[in-house]
Amino acid sequence: MSLLLKNISLPLASFTLEASIEAHGRITAIFGPSGAGKTSLLDLIAGLRKAQSAFIKLGDRVLTDTANKICVPTHQRGIGYVSQDLALFPHLSVRQNLLYGAKINGAARPLFSFEHVTKVLEIESLIPRNVTELSGGEKQRVALARALLASPRLLLLDEPLGSLDAALKAKIIPYLTRIRDEFQVPMLCVTHDRFEALTLADEIVVLVSGKILQSGPVLNVFTRPADAEVARFVGIETLHPGRITSVSDGLAMVSIGNALLTALAPSVATREVFVCIRGEDVILQHEIAAASSVRNRLMARVVSFRTEGALVRVELDAGFPLFAFITRPALAELALREGSTITALIKAPAIHLVPR
Amino acid sequence: MKNIAQLIVGFSLLLSALCAPAAEINVFAAASLTDSLKVIASNYEKASGDKIVFNFGASSTLARQIEEGAPVDIFFSADEAKMDGLDKKGLIDTSTRKSRLGNSLVVVVPSASKLNVESAGDLTNASVKQIAFADPKAVPAGVYGKGWLTSQKLWATIEPKVVPTENVRAALAAVESGNVEAGVVFKTDAKISKQIKVAYEVPAKDAPKISYPMALVKEPKQPDAAKRFLNYLSSEEAGQGFKRFGFILLE
Amino acid sequence: MTAEEWQIVWFTAWVSALSTVMILPFGLALAWALARHDWPGKSIVETLVALPLVMPPVATGLILLHLFGRRGALGSFLHDTLHFDVIFTWKAVLLALSVMSLPLLVRSTRVAFEEVNPRLEQIARTLGASQWRVLCTITIPLAARGIVAGMVLAFARALGEFGATIMIAGNIPGKTSTLSLAIYQNVQLGEDANAFRLLGVSVVLAFAAVWFSEFLLRRKRKPQ
Numbered sequence: 001m002s003l004l005l006k007n008i009s010l011p012l013a014s015f016t017l018e019a020s021i022e023a024h025g026r027i028t029a030i031f032g033p034s035g036a037g038k039t040s041l042l043d044l045i046a047g048l049r050k051a052q053s054a055f056i057k058l059g060d061r062v063l064t065d066t067a068n069k070i071c072v073p074t075h076q077r078g079i080g081y082v083s084q085d086l087a088l089f090p091h092l093s094v095r096q097n098l099l100y101g102a103k104i105n106g107a108a109r110p111l112f113s114f115e116h117v118t119k120v121l122e123i124e125s126l127i128p129r130n131v132t133e134l135s136g137g138e139k140q141r142v143a144l145a146r147a148l149l150a151s152p153r154l155l156l157l158d159e160p161l162g163s164l165d166a167a168l169k170a171k172i173i174p175y176l177t178r179i180r181d182e183f184q185v186p187m188l189c190v191t192h193d194r195f196e197a198l199t200l201a202d203e204i205v206v207l208v209s210g211k212i213l214q215s216g217p218v219l220n221v222f223t224r225p226a227d228a229e230v231a232r233f234v235g236i237e238t239l240h241p242g243r244i245t246s247v248s249d250g251l252a253m254v255s256i257g258n259a260l261l262t263a264l265a266p267s268v269a270t271r272e273v274f275v276c277i278r279g280e281d282v283i284l285q286h287e288i289a290a291a292s293s294v295r296n297r298l299m300a301r302v303v304s305f306r307t308e309g310a311l312v313r314v315e316l317d318a319g320f321p322l323f324a325f326i327t328r329p330a331l332a333e334l335a336l337r338e339g340s341t342i343t344a345l346i347k348a349p350a351i352h353l354v355p356r
Numbered sequence: 357m358k359n360i361a362q363l364i365v366g367f368s369l370l371l372s373a374l375c376a377p378a379a380e381i382n383v384f385a386a387a388s389l390t391d392s393l394k395v396i397a398s399n400y401e402k403a404s405g406d407k408i409v410f411n412f413g414a415s416s417t418l419a420r421q422i423e424e425g426a427p428v429d430i431f432f433s434a435d436e437a438k439m440d441g442l443d444k445k446g447l448i449d450t451s452t453r454k455s456r457l458g459n460s461l462v463v464v465v466p467s468a469s470k471l472n473v474e475s476a477g478d479l480t481n482a483s484v485k486q487i488a489f490a491d492p493k494a495v496p497a498g499v500y501g502k503g504w505l506t507s508q509k510l511w512a513t514i515e516p517k518v519v520p521t522e523n524v525r526a527a528l529a530a531v532e533s534g535n536v537e538a539g540v541v542f543k544t545d546a547k548i549s550k551q552i553k554v555a556y557e558v559p560a561k562d563a564p565k566i567s568y569p570m571a572l573v574k575e576p577k578q579p580d581a582a583k584r585f586l587n588y589l590s591s592e593e594a595g596q597g598f599k600r601f602g603f604i605l606l607e
Numbered sequence: 608m609t610a611e612e613w614q615i616v617w618f619t620a621w622v623s624a625l626s627t628v629m630i631l632p633f634g635l636a637l638a639w640a641l642a643r644h645d646w647p648g649k650s651i652v653e654t655l656v657a658l659p660l661v662m663p664p665v666a667t668g669l670i671l672l673h674l675f676g677r678r679g680a681l682g683s684f685l686h687d688t689l690h691f692d693v694i695f696t697w698k699a700v701l702l703a704l705s706v707m708s709l710p711l712l713v714r715s716t717r718v719a720f721e722e723v724n725p726r727l728e729q730i731a732r733t734l735g736a737s738q739w740r741v742l743c744t745i746t747i748p749l750a751a752r753g754i755v756a757g758m759v760l761a762f763a764r765a766l767g768e769f770g771a772t773i774m775i776a777g778n779i780p781g782k783t784s785t786l787s788l789a790i791y792q793n794v795q796l797g798e799d800a801n802a803f804r805l806l807g808v809s810v811v812l813a814f815a816a817v818w819f820s821e822f823l824l825r826r827k828r829k830p831q
Contacts, residue, residue: 043729046729047732048729048732048733073732073737074729074732074733075732075733075734075735075740076735078735079733080733080734081729083726083729083730085726087724087726087727087730089731089745090749091749100734100736100744101734101735101736147733147734150733150734156733
């Protein structure tokens with residue numbers, strides 16, 4: 001199911017949202033800083049908002065075409081929406097919430113059965129309860145189930161992990177991937193969290209100040225940002241496949257290239273991972289202090305460096321390609337040149353592991 | 357004789373205008389006296405230099421206001437009952453009480469109306485759905501009207517059609533607006549309106565005796581000026597003024 | 608209390624109740640349109656709806672008299688075509704009460720609607736509910752307490768209506784005599800004892816209505 005967005009012109013607080021997106025993949029993430037117009041874009045797709053100009057086509061059905069004055073009303077679009085505040089109906093029970101959309105679409109073959117959805121999302125025990133008694137994570141799953149039970153052809157998610165703490169995020173991510181795999185409903189997520197985007201998405205659209213800077217398969221965008229602006233927003237200078245060799249006491253040993261790193265164990269048990277290290281989290285040092293809290297001290301050789309404003313982007317070979325951001329005075333102080341050797345220090349919590 | 361009387365009145369007015377400072381006299385008068393009194397009073401004001409301030413309304417309402425202590429010098433009622441009521445409460449200077457004016461009742465209809473009323477009984481026709489009366493419970497015009505129909509033994513039949521209004525002028529206005537088929541008002545009220553026509557004049561023998569007593573209140577604010585005006589109201593000149601508006605002089 | 612007085616109380620109560628029920632659909636629709644939508648001429652409509660609240664009631668009554676009188680724009684049509692008279696009948700009482708209490712209903716209901724999170728309505732639409740269905744299953748149930756409080760306020764206002772009523776309905780005993788009109792007339796006639804009895808009844812009615820409305824609002828403030 002492909003979603004085609006063309007010629008979107010939507011005036012917002014301080015800029016005009018202009019976009020042309022073609023989303024094919026199963027999960028597409030719209031990634032950008034807050035205030036980029038991401039929620040407005042979702043509202044537009046769902047038909048909750050009108051634009052000066054817009055062309056929206058889902059599959060082979062034109063939903064919005066301002067040039068020809070076509071605008072399918074929201075309730076006929078078949079697009080599910082899980083908003084940031086979840087918007088569960090407080091005056092209805094969990095069961096009534098879940099069945100709200102299902103009842104309307106009537107007996108006409110729902111895409112997914114009530115039993116199936118509640119089982120996959122593990123909310124069977126919540127059904128008789130009151131919406132107001134649920135915890136954050138439970139509400140999220142109920143909101144997801146409610147949207148699914150309305151048989152959507154496309155599911156829109158506004159910051160699905162945004163309001164959750166780290167532990168809860170890790171718990172919800174599997175449910176989202178389950179939705180992708182079990183129910184095969186294409187999803188469009190909006191997020192400002194790069195790791196969320198990396199973990200969930202197949203394709204990514206980078207939206208900054210109302211403009212699409214880059215779009216494509218998620219790894220492409222992260223590893224080969226089109227320009228410095230995208231790179232700044234994407235912000236993961238080192239992105240490299242690795243494998244977890246062992247886990248103990250919440251720490252994981254990761255084999256990457258010729259190196260072995262200590263990182264925090266991911267909550268989801270996994271072997272193959274992407275190792276993500278932000279350039280600003282890498283410290284370069286000549287002398288190694290005797291005892292230090294840093295778990296990862298790598299001998300590295302400078303491959304190249306490039307000045308970017310006040311910072312210098314240093315490419316290193318640490319047994320795998322490693323990038324570091326240091327200041328220009330620091331570069332002078334360390335007297336680094338191509339070929340110099342230096343020790344790279346990376347704290348274990350600064351290494352993010354994203355399941356592959 | 358008349359000429360001498362007029363001369364005396366005119367002279368005394370002139371005298372009072374020269375001698376006394378301009379006084380403000382408060383007069384509470386029945387609604388049906390509105391137009392006539394305004395003209396008469398304005399003549400008096402020019403001659404005497406005093407100012408007359410009127411409060412026109414249903415005599416029942418005015419009597420109530422006087423009971424509650426409203427500032428007033430003269431009460432000019434449309435029936436004796438209201439004056440009697442105040443007298444019983446000791447609010448009237450009985451020595452100044454005089455009934456000079458009479459009136460007659462008429463049945464009026466909107467100018468464009470095709471209604472024919474030749475007797476009281478015609479009011480019972482189905483074509484007459486609603487008849488405006490000044491509130492027959494208290495307002496003199498309505499009380500007289502009720503008295504008339506009661507004497508014709510028709511009140512019980514007609515009562516369901518009655519739309520009671522605040523005062524007789526309001527009854528007149530109701531007929532003018534066309535919202536009722538007919539109304540019972542004084543002949544003098546019918547005279548001043550161009551949007552209605554008189555369908556039937558109630559013969560004097562069928563109606564109760566209509567008389568308009570006037571008197572000074574017990575404690576007027578301007579006793580001398582008020583007395584002068586009250587005397588003027590009894591004069592020949594004033595009498596002509598009332599007659600021009602259709603009132604009957606009772607003397 | 609005499610039989611006539613009980614008739615007046617009963618008449619006032621049912622006419623006030625009927626007027627409240629009658630203005631409810633229109634009042635709700637208007638309140639919803641004002642709460643949720645922007646449209647050309649909205650501010651004019653808002654002002655018109657507020658007018659009976661701020662204008663002297665007799666002034667409103669005068670306008671109604673000229674509109675619905677037999678020579679008026681609406682009245683002539685009603686009289687000539689439908690043989691239907693409003694002025695000086697109980698229908699005029701109903702009209703006066705409806706017009707005077709509508710602004711109160713619209714105000715309270717509008718606030719109630721505005722307090723419903725629009726996101727809830729939007730999500731309901733994405734789940735496939737038409738605007739009408741959203742109104743019935745989401746908006747109105749969530750605004751219910753405010754709506755009922757508005758109705759009670761409108762009812763209380765109708766109970767006490769005088770100025771417009773006396774203008775277009777008169778005070779015809781047994782037909783258009785309401786509590787307020789009867790109290791006024793009794794005072795005019797010097798029947799203070801009767802007036803005070805009726806006053807007592809109207810105070811009790813108004814008190815009960817307002818107390819009930821406050822009670823509902825208090826329940827509304829408890830977290831849902």
